[in-house]
Amino acid sequence: MPFVRPDDDYLTVFNVFETDTRSGQERVVDEMRAIVDNADYPGWLSSTVHAGLDEPGTLNCIQWKSLADLEARYAGERFTRNTAPLFDGITSSKRLLKTELEHTQHHPDLGEAIEMSPERDDYTVFVLLNVDPENQRELLDALAEPDEWIKTVPGYRSHTYYRGIDGTSVVNYAQWDSKESYDAFHALPEEQRPADVRNGRLRARSLITSRWANTYTAVHSRSADGS
Template identity: 65%
Template sequence: MPLISPDDGYLTVFNLFETDTTALQDDVLVAMRDIIDHANYPGWVSSTLHSGIDAPGTANYIQWRSVEDLEARYAGQKFRTRTVPEFHRLARTVRLLKTEVAFTQHHPALDGAVEISPKRDDYTVLIVLDTAPDQQKELLDTLAKPDEWIKGVPGYRSHTYLRGLDGTFVVNYAQWDSKELYDAFHTLPEEQRPTDVRDGRARARALVTRRQANTYSVVHSRSAAS
């Protein structure tokens, strides 16, 4: 199953779809699963499909060998004339985000790298933080650093920060035990967080121009190796 590591050198692409209903979400999941099961594109490494929980939508976490391989896929006639129009028909919003892994951390009880798999029961939180191009580095530097405090927060499993290649956003991909434990962390009063954590969160809020978030469960994954 796919592993998340800043050392693998992969291009990571998030295909994010927001839908108006769960029925349309299911249609996107069916269409995406078919694409994943038949993927044989040069440079494609893996695809992991996520189903929205808090709001209707889907996320596909895709690893590519390089930007050039991805652009070749995007340039294909079928992708341009059939795949893209179909997803725009089903989804209210579509975002195709090119990123690279900048930082990852996991709970000490989890051995090895961060894994994403439908065989796990992760409650996955995905947040896109838009920012000005001249402030992306500061935002990433503020967020993407070791956090010892969060390792002791009940339910925490891992979190990963990814840098948007166009310089306009940062992605936070996090794994938790359950919705209840994540919600308890998310709504924890600021005064109950360590001072350095509070300061970092406050600075990050000042740098973010838009926040897009949803929660997911992993429902399907396939890699070129399999």
């Protein structure tokens, strides 16, 4: 199964698709599953397909060895003639986010690394923060810092920040044990958070141009090594 480790130096692509209905979501998941099960692209490392929870849609987290490998896949005839038109036709919107790992942290109970797997029961929170390129580094400095306090929050499992390579976004991929625990954390009054956390959040809010989020559960995964 795919893992996320602090020393990862490959490209992570988040394919985020929205659908109008749950049946549409199921169609996208089925199509993604078929693609993942037959993936044999040079440089492809893993894919983990997620199904939307709060809102219909899907998230596919794909790990590649390099940007050049991904671009070769996107330029291929099978992708341009079949894959891209297919998903254009069955989704209401799509985001193809090319990112690099910036910071990752997890609860000690998870072991040595973060795992993305349908065999787990993670309540996955995906947050896309849009930012002007000149402010991306400052936004990451405000958010992508070690946070010992969050390890004490009930239900917390992990969170990872990714830097959009085009400079216009920051992604937070987080795992919690349930919707209830995440909602309690999300609604926690600011005065109950540590001062450094409050300051980072305040600084971040002044930098982002927009925020988009949804929650997911992993439903299918495959790695190039067969796991």
